[in-house]
Amino acid sequence: MLGYMTRRLVILLLSLVAAAIVLFVLLRLLPGDPANALVGVGATPEQIEAARAQLGSDQSLLVQFVAYLGDLARFDLGQSFVSRAPVIEEISRRLSVTLPLTFAAFFLAMLLAIPLGIVAAVKARRWYGLVLSVVSQVGIAVPVFWLGILLVYQFSLTLRWLPSGGFPLRGYEDPGRAVQSMILPVLTIALIMTASLMRYVRSATLDVLDSDFLRTARALGESRTGALMRHGLRNAAVPVVSVLGIELSTTFLGAVVVEQVFSLPGLGSMLLLGIQQRDYPNVQGVLIVSTLLVLLVGFLADILQRVLDPRLRKEGGR
Amino acid sequence: MSAAGAAGPRRSRGGATYLLGLILVGVIVAAGLISFAWTPYALSDMAGSRLEPPSPAHWAGTDRLGRDLFTQLMIGARIALVVGCGAVAIGGAIGMVTGILAAFATRFADDALAAVFDILIAFPTLLIAMLVVAAREEASLGTAILALGIGLSPIVGRITRILTKQVLGQDYITAARVSGTSWGAIVIFHILPNIVPFLGVNLALQFGLAVMAEASLSYLGLGAPPPNASWGRMLQEAQSTVYTAPWGAVFPGLALFALVIGINLLADGLRDRLGRSGRDAG
Amino acid sequence: MSDLLTVDGLTLATSNTRLVEDLSFSIAPGERFGLIGESGSGKSLTALAVTGLLPPAIRPSGSIRLGGTQVVGAPERALVRLRGDAVATVFQEPLTALDPLMPLGAQIAGPVRRRLKRSGDDASRGAVRREVMALLEQVRLPEPERLVGAYPHEVSGGQRQRVAIAMALACRPRLLIADEPTTALDVTTQAEIVQLINALVKELGLGLLFISHDLPVVGQVAERVMVMRQGRAVERGSTARVLTEPEDAYTHDLVDAARRFDSALEGRP
Numbered sequence: 066m067l068g069y070m071t072r073r074l075v076i077l078l079l080s081l082v083a084a085a086i087v088l089f090v091l092l093r094l095l096p097g098d099p100a101n102a103l104v105g106v107g108a109t110p111e112q113i114e115a116a117r118a119q120l121g122s123d124q125s126l127l128v129q130f131v132a133y134l135g136d137l138a139r140f141d142l143g144q145s146f147v148s149r150a151p152v153i154e155e156i157s158r159r160l161s162v163t164l165p166l167t168f169a170a171f172f173l174a175m176l177l178a179i180p181l182g183i184v185a186a187v188k189a190r191r192w193y194g195l196v197l198s199v200v201s202q203v204g205i206a207v208p209v210f211w212l213g214i215l216l217v218y219q220f221s222l223t224l225r226w227l228p229s230g231g232f233p234l235r236g237y238e239d240p241g242r243a244v245q246s247m248i249l250p251v252l253t254i255a256l257i258m259t260a261s262l263m264r265y266v267r268s269a270t271l272d273v274l275d276s277d278f279l280r281t282a283r284a285l286g287e288s289r290t291g292a293l294m295r296h297g298l299r300n301a302a303v304p305v306v307s308v309l310g311i312e313l314s315t316t317f318l319g320a321v322v323v324e325q326v327f328s329l330p331g332l333g334s335m336l337l338l339g340i341q342q343r344d345y346p347n348v349q350g351v352l353i354v355s356t357l358l359v360l361l362v363g364f365l366a367d368i369l370q371r372v373l374d375p376r377l378r379k380e381g382g383r
Numbered sequence: 384m385s386a387a388g389a390a391g392p393r394r395s396r397g398g399a400t401y402l403l404g405l406i407l408v409g410v411i412v413a414a415g416l417i418s419f420a421w422t423p424y425a426l427s428d429m430a431g432s433r434l435e436p437p438s439p440a441h442w443a444g445t446d447r448l449g450r451d452l453f454t455q456l457m458i459g460a461r462i463a464l465v466v467g468c469g470a471v472a473i474g475g476a477i478g479m480v481t482g483i484l485a486a487f488a489t490r491f492a493d494d495a496l497a498a499v500f501d502i503l504i505a506f507p508t509l510l511i512a513m514l515v516v517a518a519r520e521e522a523s524l525g526t527a528i529l530a531l532g533i534g535l536s537p538i539v540g541r542i543t544r545i546l547t548k549q550v551l552g553q554d555y556i557t558a559a560r561v562s563g564t565s566w567g568a569i570v571i572f573h574i575l576p577n578i579v580p581f582l583g584v585n586l587a588l589q590f591g592l593a594v595m596a597e598a599s600l601s602y603l604g605l606g607a608p609p610p611n612a613s614w615g616r617m618l619q620e621a622q623s624t625v626y627t628a629p630w631g632a633v634f635p636g637l638a639l640f641a642l643v644i645g646i647n648l649l650a651d652g653l654r655d656r657l658g659r660s661g662r663d664a665g
Numbered sequence: 666m667s668d669l670l671t672v673d674g675l676t677l678a679t680s681n682t683r684l685v686e687d688l689s690f691s692i693a694p695g696e697r698f699g700l701i702g703e704s705g706s707g708k709s710l711t712a713l714a715v716t717g718l719l720p721p722a723i724r725p726s727g728s729i730r731l732g733g734t735q736v737v738g739a740p741e742r743a744l745v746r747l748r749g750d751a752v753a754t755v756f757q758e759p760l761t762a763l764d765p766l767m768p769l770g771a772q773i774a775g776p777v778r779r780r781l782k783r784s785g786d787d788a789s790r791g792a793v794r795r796e797v798m799a800l801l802e803q804v805r806l807p808e809p810e811r812l813v814g815a816y817p818h819e820v821s822g823g824q825r826q827r828v829a830i831a832m833a834l835a836c837r838p839r840l841l842i843a844d845e846p847t848t849a850l851d852v853t854t855q856a857e858i859v860q861l862i863n864a865l866v867k868e869l870g871l872g873l874l875f876i877s878h879d880l881p882v883v884g885q886v887a888e889r890v891m892v893m894r895q896g897r898a899v900e901r902g903s904t905a906r907v908l909t910e911p912e913d914a915y916t917h918d919l920v921d922a923a924r925r926f927d928s929a930l931e932g933r934p
Binding site for chain 1: 498499501502503509510513514515516591595598599602603604605615618621622625626629632633635636639640643644647
Binding site: 283288 | 718745758761763816829835836
């Protein structure tokens with residue numbers, strides 16, 4: 066297990082470096098010289114030259130890349146072209162919106178999807194089991210921003226229960242309003258994620274219900290529910306955990322779009338603004354941090370899966 | 384014997400969902416095709432008054448400039464299909480070539496490519512697409528297609544690699560190899576016919592993802608620019624007037640939903656058929 | 666009659682196919698009964714029907730009396746009480762029949778604890794552990810201390826099947842059903858498992874329903890046999906009689922095939 070973890074950690078680090086390379090190359094492919102964006106229209110050639118020196122974009126690509134990796138290793142993501150503020154500060158401020166949004170939506174989705182998915186499998190022959198599986202099938206095709214708009218229409222504009230968007234300027238110092246403005250975004254993402262998670266939970270449970278070991282347990286006098294509790298849940302959890310990493314990443318991505326629906330000042334709107342303003346350091350910073358989060362989640366999901374399944378532990382140890 | 388008995392009722396239900404998928408996709412394809420020849424109004428024609436509700440003159444109502452929404456929906460169908468097909472073609476081509484190469488490559492190159500696929504898959508398609516779009520001077524339909532195609536390619540690559548390796552492990556490949564068949568012929572006559580059906584199911588699902596991602600890009604303002612009427616952009620425009628004119632937000636979302644669920648149902652039906660023939664053989 | 670199991674006119678059918686038709690047999694206490702047939706002949710479905718574990722798509726009709734209780738049409742509650750106590754089953758594939766994520770000791774402990782609780786005995790950790798160790802020894806497993814903590818994928822196929830047998834014995838059933846218990850194993854291990862079942866059943870005085878497609882294997886274990894083909898009983902009688910002078914043409918073929926196979930193995934013409 067320890068051997069596997071070290072190897073998996075090495076892979077994680079390599080993935081990060083690879084991701085950094087991909088981002089570096091893609092961002093250098095961006096048209097135009099970032100220095101132009103820095104000094105604005107009508108700058109003298111001297112000013113542009115000075116800006117280049119400041120950015121290092123007059124250096125060779127290799128020198129730039131080494132400097133870039135060095136900065137990354139020190140968590141220095143540079144300064145915004147527009148606000149001149151350190152990118153990392155802006156990102157941590159934005160994360161205080163995006164991370165709670167992502168995690169709240171994800172946990173709400175798990176809270177709904179796990180029991181509903183199990184019911185959909187165990188009661189597959191009852192009408193409500195059928196309804197549940199149809200709902201989850203249908204739910205994955207609903208565009209997340211469309212659901213957001215419809216929820217706003219119903220709960221903000223028609224019923225006037227909740228704000229239609231925005232976030233209090235003072236953030237969490239105004240906890241009541243902060244929470245209020247998070248409810249609909251969380252619900253939007255959570256409902257979509259519930260549909261997709263439920264499908265995995267349902268099919269994993271169906272597989273287990275069909276398994277020989279559950280039949281063995283029942284043949285030796287265990288009740289259906291007892292067998293499902295004692296053997297089924299853990300076995301069903303293995304395939305579900307393997308997709309949780311991807312699901313959490315998808316939730317995060319959903320947050321990027323949903324922040325736009327509800328005008329929340331999170332990472333997603335920072336990325337969009339950065340793209341519109343050609344604020345490369347900000348764009349790069351957001352992408353690096355998002356990739357780091359996604360890779361980290363994948364790492365944790367892999368470890369968790371091995372904790373659950375002794376067969377994988379053995380393969381990992383070879 | 385028991386399997387045949389149990390499969391009886393399921394087969395008919397599978398057929399029904401397949402048919403439903405076919406109808407949903409068929410209607411949207413038809414709308415997209417007809418839009419080349421005929422639309423109720425010209426796309427930018429301010430044919431009605433602002434924010435009219437659905438009526439015989441404007442089946443889906445009008446937007447805030449008085450333009451006909453049904454016309455926009457038809458053009459939107461065309462764009463969704465073009466983007467889906469284009470992205471799947473690009474992603475499928477890149478993914479299949481790299482995937483097959485990986486499967487044939489030396490152990491080291493194969494491991495390296497497999498790792499690259501895994502890393503690229505960790506990059507969400509939408510983020511890659513946003514980056515590629517940002518890399519171009521201005522957003523265009525072509526950029527969006529290219530971006531989504533590139534974003535999908537590692538997923539296709541990974542699956543192609545796995546499927547190809549499965550086929551390569553079969554005895555008849557060894558037999559073909561021993562009898563002196565060239566690798567090129569093996570790919571064309573043995574690998575492709577065996578992996579294309581399974582890949583097809585996956586590409587159909589990727590099509591749905593691409594359509595959804597394009598709508599997200601358009602919604603975020605990174606998709607095709609204004610003369611094109613993408614469903615995502617229609618939703619973005621309708622959001623500000625959703626209280627007075629909810630139909631503007633309902634119809635494009637419904638169209639998007641119908642296309643994606645239709646494609647998913649088709650893919651499910653296809654997979655069931657493959658699965659069944661696989662089981663029958665075994 | 667005080668038979669352990671009486672099957673009378675049993676028919677199993679899906680909505681459009683009859684899988685088993687009008688089957689009748691009975692097993693007395695301590696009797697060893699063999700059910701022979703090729704795959705798809707309905708013998709394993711019959712075993713599932715006896716324990717009330719048929720897939721929902723298959724409907725039983727007729728009568729199955731297990732220790733005096735009617736199984737056909739009985740509510741799940743009544744069946745749960747019957748399973749383990751009146752009958753326990755050892756299945757064909759020990760790899761999938763055991764929970765892959767649970768140590769072997771814990772898997773045997775499950776039915777032990779259930780039985781102790783049902784009978785109101787001491788079900789403490791220590792008592793359960795003592796019984797688990799005793800069972801491991803009873804099925805002649807080496808190094809019980811190590812096996813208790815091992816997972817199914819860490820031991821051999823034969824050892825897995827011994828664990829499955831230990832789990833069935835842990836219930837102290839009156840009837841043991843062995844459904845193709847040797848099919849998934851290699852030839853040497855097959856012989857060991859058959860001997861083990863034979864010895865244990867005699868030692869504990871259990872009734873045995875032994876199901877196999879393998880005529881010689883059934884011959885080693887059963888006193889009486891029934892041959893099934895396409896859901897129907899084609900021949901029945903004492904094992905010695907059926908194996909030496911079969912009346913039915915199909916049984917005749919089976920016996921001939923087995924004989925030819927044997928002589929081929931021994932190198933005789």
